[in-house]
Amino acid sequence: MAIERSNLLSMLKLSIRVLIQSSMSLGRTLDSEYPPLQQFFVVLEHCLKHGLKAKKSFIGYNKSIWGPLELVEKLCTESVNIATSARDMPGIKTGLGRGRAWLHLALMQKKVADYMKALLDHKDLLSEFYDSGALMLEDEGSVMVGLLVGLNVIDANLCIKGEDLDSQVAVIDFSLYLKDSASNETPKDDSKMTAILDQKHYIEELNRHLSGTVTDLQAKMDSLEKTNSKLVEELTAATDRINSLREEQEQLKKENETILQRNEKCHVFIFQAVLQDSQAELETYKQTRQGLDEMYNVVWKQYKEEKRIRQELERELELQVGMKQEMEVAMKLLEKDTHEKQDTLAALRLQLDQVKTLNVQMFHKAQNDQSDEDMKAELQGKVDALQKQLTDLDTLRLGLENELRSEREQRQNLQKALQREQDNSTELRTQLQQLQGLHSELQELKQEKQQLQQKCEQQEQALQEMGLHLSQSKLKMEDFKEVNKALKGHAWLKDDEATQCKQCQKEFSISRRKHHCRNCGDIYCNSCSSNELALPSYPRPVRVCDVCHSLLLQRSSSTGS
Known part of the structure; x- marks a missing residue:
């Protein structure tokens, strides 16, 4: 952790020095397309993310610098405007994007060092967001604040709207600093040695980031393999279940045919008894x-x-x-x-x-x-x-x-x-x-x-x-046949087996007649089975009970949506 802090501090020192020198030689206000300024934000973001605790969300674990930066709003009243602007800015959906927007606005205010100092003065609050040994909780944080004071000489006019601030953390471009060190050769050997050491630190930090990225990709690959194996097992189980359901369907078809034959024999006798x-x-x-x-x-x-x-x-x-x-x-x-x-x-x-x-x-x-x-x-x-x-x-x-x-x-x-x-x-x-x-x-x-x-x-x-009802008995015989075809596993309840309505529990009489539900096969009174719906096995709407009516409507609405 100490080596990482040292390397990050060296990179921040180089990026600030290059930014100040290039802006002074340029002699104008910097915009968001200026490469040294872009690299400075990348290095500063790496410094702020060092030792940051990962927050668990419904997508996965996520590290965002917006949490600690949002504390500045409570510590410094001057930062209320930029925090509100970063929070309400359209097109920004993640906490990382809001943190980047906040850094851009703070740089234009020339208050980056002041805000960071306010944060470091309340390390008890930062311990909620950072692990022990993080750069912001150690002495390197105070050095970082001192380096950020030099940015007050820079005038920046950054256009935040339209930029992709929600993208992943960028990789540091070391070419700027290599060229910079080569072009600023001095006859002194000490300065050359310092530049070489700094470049070495940069390369080590780059290798650390690459190894971390490879580790994350390997973990994702392992999780994908486990998920794939689970899906294969579920697919096998679903295939077995489908085969068992098909066998049950065949058995139910055979039983339905036997029930249909028995009902055809009993219908004539039932009709005569009813008459x-x-x-x-x-x-x-x-x-x-x-x-x-x-x-x-x-x-x-x-x-x-x-x-x-x-x-x-x-x-x-x-x-x-x-x-x-x-x-x-x-x-x-x-x-x-x-x-x-x-x-x-x-x-x-x-x-x-x-x-x-x-x-x-x-x-x-x-x-x-x-x-x-x-x-x-x-x-x-x-x-x-x-x-x-x-x-x-x-x-x-x-x-x-x-x-x-x-x-x-x-x-x-x-x-x-x-x-x-x-x-x-x-x-x-x-x-x-x-x-x-x-x-x-x-x-x-x-x-x-x-x-x-x-x-x-x-x-x-x-x-x-x-x-x-007696005059239309032949039509009812046909309806009984259609019902037996449509049941597919439902038990068609006989008339003499039901003495009261299944839903309201009222006794059947001459004025309260019996009616079959064409979906479940149970017997209801007229008031509890007054609805009609078109079922797959019937060419026209038929009588169903209130319970089946509501269930079928919910099923049709869910399938439609």
């Missing part, structure tokens, strides 16, 4: 519908009779309520009349007591004054009148008491009648609630009738489809 089952189901459906119609008629008659009874009970209830109100009014009037008669009777009794008192007084006066006959006669007349009036009052009292007794009896009778009317009203309310319950049951029967009608319509539609 008999369909006729039996049709008769059962007719009998069921006739029974439902009779049941509906009976229920409808019961509903009309109950409705009529309900209307009569409502009218009778209204009459009873009216009678109850009239009886309540009569009871109130009777009570009022009774109170009035009681008040009159009490007044008459009071007057009778007053008359009796007056009579007693008059009797005492009559005894005390017997002389006054006229007064006694008058008083006797008054007493007789009063007695007559008292007799009339007693008679009136007895009549009133009799009337009061009869009114009380009538009131009791009215209360009993009112109680009976209340009992009748309660019974009528109970019957009304029963009628309401019958009405709700009738509504439920109507809903059940609608459901049965819908079911009957579905069954009629299913029967129509079944009639169409």
Whole structure:
């Protein structure tokens, strides 16, 4: 590693010296086509790649100087513009090309030495990219920075666009430096010896690069040989697999032919059984519908009779309520009349007591004054009148008491009648609630009738489809033959082996019929096998299930792409 560092440093020293001398003698701004400048970039690139760690990518291991040069953007704010320009430059695809573009831009800024010095001041960051013993991590790196300071006297105007910066690392052209050393002969032997030693170092470095290239090519050759042997083994295995598949295909063809012969014998029997089952189901459906119609008629008659009874009970209830109100009014009037008669009777009794008192007084006066006959006669007349009036009052009292007794009896009778009317009203309310319950049951029967009608319509539609299916039985026989030819190893499931759809797991019935998938041979319902696709063994699109439909579409899209 030390010899390599020394040789690289000697080459860099010679290339910088030749570049400075030739540019000073030229006396103009250098461009990208100038040969000493091109060789300087090649030598500098070799120096930066010395001891660089290889980064693994999906293509292979790659060494790129862009990683360490990209660190300068974080260390020096002045390099942000050239790093952004090198990163966003069109036509550059690799990290090596971005690193070369960065070096060209830094040389035009005359900041190459400053940027390299910033990198060498942070060797802890460089250790991530370089192995131990690399030129950038040793003392030769500081010497390289000192040599790069001399480039500040050079004015360069480089056109980076359009150049092939992504190409591999170029080989150093030693002819420039050999000619240079020959043309600059001095009478001093020391200078000649130095030039010869430098040229020797260049030749050793060139031999090292050539040996490294030969080693890489030998490794690639070994990997290609291993890959070739693996491909030969895979080809042999694939050939054996193809032969085994062909044998299996022959066996499957023979089995398919035997299955086809068996199916041709069974199809006629299956068709007759399906026809008999369909006729039996049709008769059962007719009998069921006739029974439902009779049941509906009976229920409808019961509903009309109950409705009529309900209307009569409502009218009778209204009459009873009216009678109850009239009886309540009569009871109130009777009570009022009774109170009035009681008040009159009490007044008459009071007057009778007053008359009796007056009579007693008059009797005492009559005894005390017997002389006054006229007064006694008058008083006797008054007493007789009063007695007559008292007799009339007693008679009136007895009549009133009799009337009061009869009114009380009538009131009791009215209360009993009112109680009976209340009992009748309660019974009528109970019957009304029963009628309401019958009405709700009738509504439920109507809903059940609608459901049965819908079911009957579905069954009629299913029967129509079944009639169409029976009329096209010959075409289905041909379809079965085509299906058996197209299966090629798939098992054609029999109708009696499937009781429910393979995808939605719903039970088959008269309205939910069975359908075969022409690709896999399983049985599905109509909703799970409503798609049609053109298969290689069918001249027209045929029915396939949803799973096969999606798989075949994905396969066709992948083969098309």
